[in-house]
Amino acid sequence: xxxxxxxxxxxxxxxxxxxxxxxxxxxxxxxxxxxxxxxxxxxxxxxxxxxxxxxxxxxxxxxxxxxxxxxxxxxxxxxxxxxxxxxxxxxxxxxxxxxxxxxxxxxxxxxxxxxxxxxxxxxxxxxxxxxxxxxxxxxxxxxxxxxxxxxxxxxxxxxxxxxxxxxxxxxxxxxxxxxxxxxxxxxxxxxxxxxxxxxxxxxxxxxxxxxxxxxxxxxxxxxxxxxxxxxxxxxxxxxxxxxxxxxxxxxxxxxxxxxxxxxxxxxxxxxxxxxxxxxxxxxxxxxxxxxxxxxxxxxxxxxxxxxxxxxxxxxxxxxxxxxxxxxxxxxxxxxxxxxxxxxxxxxxxxxxxxxxxxxxxxxxxxxxxxxxxxxxxxxxxxxxxxxxxxxxxxxxxxxxxxxxxxxxxxxxxxxxxxxxxxxxxxxxxx
Amino acid sequence: xxxxxxxxxxxxxxxxxxxxxxxxxxxxxxxxxxxxxxxxxxxxxxxxxxxxxxxxxxxxxxxxxxxxxxxxxxxxxxxxxxxxxxxxxxxxxxxxxxxxxxxxxxxxxxxxxxxxxxxxxxxxxxxxxxxxxxxxxxxxxxxxxxxxxxxxxxxxxxxxxxxxxxxxxxxxxxxxxxxxxxxxxxxxxxxxxxxxxxxxxxxxxxxxxxxxxxxxxxxxxxxxxxxxxxxxxxxxxxxxxxxxxxxxxxxxxxxxxxxxxxxxxxxxxxxxxxxxxxxxxxxxxxxxxxxxxxxxxxxxxxxxxxxxxxxxxxxxxxxxxxxxxxxxxxxxxxxxxxxxxxxxxxxxxxxxxxxxxxxxxxxxxxxxxxxxxxxxxxxxxxxxxxxxxxxxxxxxxxxxxxxxxxxxxxxxxxxxxxxxxxxxxxxxxx
Numbered sequence: 001x002x003x004x005x006x007x008x009x010x011x012x013x014x015x016x017x018x019x020x021x022x023x024x025x026x027x028x029x030x031x032x033x034x035x036x037x038x039x040x041x042x043x044x045x046x047x048x049x050x051x052x053x054x055x056x057x058x059x060x061x062x063x064x065x066x067x068x069x070x071x072x073x074x075x076x077x078x079x080x081x082x083x084x085x086x087x088x089x090x091x092x093x094x095x096x097x098x099x100x101x102x103x104x105x106x107x108x109x110x111x112x113x114x115x116x117x118x119x120x121x122x123x124x125x126x127x128x129x130x131x132x133x134x135x136x137x138x139x140x141x142x143x144x145x146x147x148x149x150x151x152x153x154x155x156x157x158x159x160x161x162x163x164x165x166x167x168x169x170x171x172x173x174x175x176x177x178x179x180x181x182x183x184x185x186x187x188x189x190x191x192x193x194x195x196x197x198x199x200x201x202x203x204x205x206x207x208x209x210x211x212x213x214x215x216x217x218x219x220x221x222x223x224x225x226x227x228x229x230x231x232x233x234x235x236x237x238x239x240x241x242x243x244x245x246x247x248x249x250x251x252x253x254x255x256x257x258x259x260x261x262x263x264x265x266x267x268x269x270x271x272x273x274x275x276x277x278x279x280x281x282x283x284x285x286x287x288x289x290x291x292x293x294x295x296x297x298x299x300x301x302x303x304x305x306x307x308x309x310x311x312x313x314x315x316x317x318x319x320x321x322x323x324x325x326x327x328x329x330x331x332x333x334x335x336x337x338x339x340x341x342x343x344x345x346x347x348x349x350x351x352x353x354x355x356x357x358x359x360x361x362x363x364x365x366x367x368x369x370x371x372x373x374x375x376x377x378x379x380x381x382x383x384x385x386x387x388x389x390x391x392x393x394x395x396x397x398x399x400x401x402x403x404x405x406x407x408x409x410x411x412x413x414x415x416x417x418x419x420x421x422x423x424x425x426x427x428x429x430x
Numbered sequence: 431x432x433x434x435x436x437x438x439x440x441x442x443x444x445x446x447x448x449x450x451x452x453x454x455x456x457x458x459x460x461x462x463x464x465x466x467x468x469x470x471x472x473x474x475x476x477x478x479x480x481x482x483x484x485x486x487x488x489x490x491x492x493x494x495x496x497x498x499x500x501x502x503x504x505x506x507x508x509x510x511x512x513x514x515x516x517x518x519x520x521x522x523x524x525x526x527x528x529x530x531x532x533x534x535x536x537x538x539x540x541x542x543x544x545x546x547x548x549x550x551x552x553x554x555x556x557x558x559x560x561x562x563x564x565x566x567x568x569x570x571x572x573x574x575x576x577x578x579x580x581x582x583x584x585x586x587x588x589x590x591x592x593x594x595x596x597x598x599x600x601x602x603x604x605x606x607x608x609x610x611x612x613x614x615x616x617x618x619x620x621x622x623x624x625x626x627x628x629x630x631x632x633x634x635x636x637x638x639x640x641x642x643x644x645x646x647x648x649x650x651x652x653x654x655x656x657x658x659x660x661x662x663x664x665x666x667x668x669x670x671x672x673x674x675x676x677x678x679x680x681x682x683x684x685x686x687x688x689x690x691x692x693x694x695x696x697x698x699x700x701x702x703x704x705x706x707x708x709x710x711x712x713x714x715x716x717x718x719x720x721x722x723x724x725x726x727x728x729x730x731x732x733x734x735x736x737x738x739x740x741x742x743x744x745x746x747x748x749x750x751x752x753x754x755x756x757x758x759x760x761x762x763x764x765x766x767x768x769x770x771x772x773x774x775x776x777x778x779x780x781x782x783x784x785x786x787x788x789x790x791x792x793x794x795x796x797x798x799x800x801x802x803x804x805x806x807x808x809x810x811x812x813x814x815x816x817x818x819x820x821x822x823x824x825x826x827x828x829x830x831x832x833x834x835x836x837x838x839x840x841x842x843x844x845x846x847x848x849x850x851x852x853x854x855x856x857x858x859x860x
Contacts, residue, residue, distance in 0.1 A: 017720070021578045021720055024719075025578055025579070025580055025719070025720075028580060029577060029578060032577055033577065129575075135718075135720070135721035135722065135724060136724060137567075137571050137574070137575030137576070137724075140570075140571075140574060140575045141567050141570075141571070141575070143462075144567070144570060144574070144742060144745070144746070145559075145567030145570045145571075145739070145742050146567070146738065146742065147459060147462055147463065147741070147742050147745050148451045148455055148459060148737070148738050148741035148742055148745070149455070149738055150455055150458060271706075271708075273703075273706055273707075273727060276701075276703055276706045277703075278701075283725075288565075288738065289454075289455070289734075290447070290451055290455075290565070290734040290735065290737055290738035290741075291565035291728060291729065291734070291735050291738040291739075292565065292728065292729045292732075292734065292735055293728060293729070294565060294566060294567075294726070294727060294728030294729070295713075295725070295726075295727035295728065296724070296725075296726060296727075297703060297724060297725035297726075297727070298721060298722065298723060298724030298725065299721065299722045299723070299724070304719075304720040304721070304722065305720065305721050305722055307578070307720055308576065308578045308579055308718065308720035308721040309575070309721075311577070311578035311720075312574060312575050312576070312577050312578055315574070315577050315578070316574070319758075323753060323755060325753060328749075
């Protein structure tokens with residue numbers, strides 16, 4: 001069996017998972033693939049620490065660039081992370097026409113034009129399956145399995161930390177802070193969780209999915225990104241009462257020449273497949289013009305699921321190298337059609353609104369009137385009797401309305417003297 | 431862009447879908463792929479009927495073999511179906527080293543050794559993505575996306591007709607016959623539905639999945655296949671009361687050198703992702719040693735979803751042909767490890783049992799005693815007051831027990847004079 005020399009850059013959690021996979025399942029992989037990927041170099045600043053996996057010490061080096069340049073290394077796995085050293089080694093590898101496998105979503109989302117451009121120019125593949133969805137073959141499915149489809153939309157739960165927190169808030173009635181603390185104690189959230197809970201990690205992934213689906217690079221700063229930090233226990237309860245779960249979603253939609261890309265929490269009807277995705281699991285719903293709705297579900301992070309996808313990408317690279325090419329799939333090129341990002345103010349959604357109204361006659365009528373003036377129509381409303389004699393919580397669900405009109409109406413409502421606290425507004429997944 | 435000449439054999443529903451996909455999305459596919467698959471021949475016995483799709487009449491022929499042998503045809507799509515003509519044209523194409531794309535599960539499941547053997551011998555790819563799961567890229571995921579994983583198990587809802595019937599029985603409280611008739615009227619079930627409702631279609635797919643996962647061909651006649659024809663409305667209700675849905679499942683499991691392959695209805699806990707799969711949708715849950723649990727969901731049949739997968743396979747073949755090879759992925763070869771099918775009598779499951787007992791003192795104790803003698807322990811039991819003064823329905827859930835012991839115990843119980851009707855027994859998905 002032909003061997004393909006591989007350089008592994010970054011020997012952290014996922015790197016150790018990759019070594020484990022090749023050690024444990026290497027013969028099976030070679031039998032399935034007809035080619036055997038073999039590690040020739042493992043680079044990390046720390047080459048002393050025991051990762052609990054068996055490696056030949058002669059492979060270890062502290063010099064990532066030397067590993068890239070080693071003539072025995074034909075394909076490069078970048079698991080260093082960040083946008084400094086990782087960017088340099090990826091560019092160097094591509095310049096030498098060595099295919100690159102990476103899980104570095106931040107780097108790809110922020111430097112897409114440079115890195116994908118270089119890959120195209122060098123006719124060398126850049127595999128990034130593990131950058132979105134961990135063990136879920138979503139990038140591969142968009143690239144290969146759904147190639148015949150014009151993608152109409154993607155809706156994803158792409159951050160396991162947030163989904164775990166929301167699942168616990170929903171099922172155990174915890175407050176956000178309690179659920180976060182619990183997730184940190186269980187190792188599902190970082191000490192500084194902001195990248196996850198403020199939606200940026202999901203946004204990086206949304207940018208990559210949009211790019212794959214439409215060959216259209218949306219700068220991160222142009223998209224609506226809202227996290228889950230401000231979700232109140234009573235809104236999870238309110239959503240539940242209405243038959244919804246709350247999920248942090250990445251939403252990508254095409255409508256003629258316009259593409260919507262946004263990241264925010266949303267109410268998802270209980271019967272919807274995405275509402276069943278609990279705990280640290282991720283899922284992506286893809287709608288294609290031929291396939292219809294399809295969904296991909298699995299562990300979105302972690303050493304072994306991520307290693308599963310990194311090794312699958314390595315196998316693609318190895319098979320192509322064995323066939324004498326560095327190029328198995330074309331790097332998506334911008335589509336000829338003119339496409340533009342739909343301004344957020346024009347995006348239409350249904351809405352969940354929770355008002356805190358002073359308990360006086362006529363307040364609800366005033367709220368309804370303002371909504372009506374902004375052409376926002378009410379699908380249902382629920383006002384319960386309250387313990388609080390001053391404030392009455394009132395929940396409304398609206399029909400579809402453009403974001404701009406909703407924000408204008410809420411600004412007017414929140415300025416009224418009978419409103420006791422800013423209105424909570426959550427979008428509803430259609 | 432390089433063109434790859436393609437012969438389409440069988441211009442029925444799915445064939446017309448393939449033509450539509452290539453007509454409508456051909457330029458987009460070529461841009462993504464870097465190669466353009468082009469139809470050079472379309473063969474069908476009926477070349478007069480209007481399928482509502484645009485085709486060049488010069489491509490049409492009634493001679494499938496001539497299409498295969500046409501030097502302009504480099505890849506062959508077989509959508510004739512059945513095991514006669516389809517088998518001949520597939521073998522002829524492989525002998526000429528033309529890659530074959532097929533959705534013919536019956537042919538592959540029944541003649542696996544011949545056809546896969548020929549593909550291996552000729553070093554020519556046989557793509558069969560559309561034979562299992564319609565638009566769901568499950569075969570592709572097993573082949574590529576999960577290549578690093580030892581597959582521990584697969585659990586699939588693989589027949590949309592059955593799933594639609596079971597969904598309607600569950601949600602609308604219909605009897606089996608009513609739900610079947612409704613499905614027939616809606617076009618979701620054939621006039622002769624036996625291939626679907628008796629589980630054979632699911633069994634064909636199970637054989638293919640087992641073969642992909644383990645390189646192990648299980649003859650259809652050796653596996654347990656039970657359909658949904660005998661399911662009673664009260665068992666769907668009984669399952670619902672216990673927190674379960676009933677689904678027709680294909681189950682494939684590895685346990686050391688033994689592989690379980692079976693098809694039967696089973697109770698699935700409501701919180702399980704598979705319980706949320708409603709209507710004509712299919713889904714497959716895959717457990718791999720690295721990826722953990724992952725799930726693939728979508729439309730399992732129909733013109734457009736199936737065409738989506740056929741065209742994806744065609745794209746693989748076209749890309750490989752453009753690169754100068756007929757072989758992009760090795761046909762799985764039997765694993766070196768000795769593997770054998772676990773005899774059904776040794777398969778262990780939890781069980782749902784519904785007894786019809788005469789209303790006399792001591793009967794329940796006798797039933798429990800017989801179960802105990804066969805080392806079957808009871809997890810829960812529910813006996814309701816009944817309108818029927820003679821028969822008392824009693825539902826039990828057992829802990830895991832081997833099939834053989836369960837059947838022995840039930841044979842003894844059903845021979846008792848206080849048993850009014852044969853005990854209904856359904857397995858429970860763990």
